[in-house]
Amino acid sequence: MTYRSAEGGPEFQGMAALARALEHVNLAWAFCGWMLRLPLICWFAEIIADAVGPSRAEHCRSREHPAGHVVLDCVSAQK
Numbered sequence: 001m002t003y004r005s006a007e008g009g010p011e012f013q014g015m016a017a018l019a020r021a022l023e024h025v026n027l028a029w030a031f032c033g034w035m036l037r038l039p040l041i042c043w044f045a046e047i048i049a050d051a052v053g054p055s056r057a058e059h060c061r062s063r064e065h066p067a068g069h070v071v072l073d074c075v076s077a078q079k
Contacts, residue, residue: 001014
C-alpha cells in the first residue's frame, strides 16, 4: 500500500500509508493513525501484518475514473 499526498511531499508505504489514510476519516481514527505512525508501533504492526496477511501476492494499479475518482484495480497472483 502506498500513500501519496495530493500536495506532494514524501510517500509512505505499508502501515505508515494506512496510518496516513486514517488521518482523513475523523478525529478518533486520526488519533489511531498518529499512534500507528510512531516508529516502534509502526514497525511492530508491519511485522504482525506480514505474519497474518494472505500468502498470495496482489498486484494493484490505480487509474483515474472519468468522474475524477481514483480507482484501484487488483489482481491476485495465483500459483
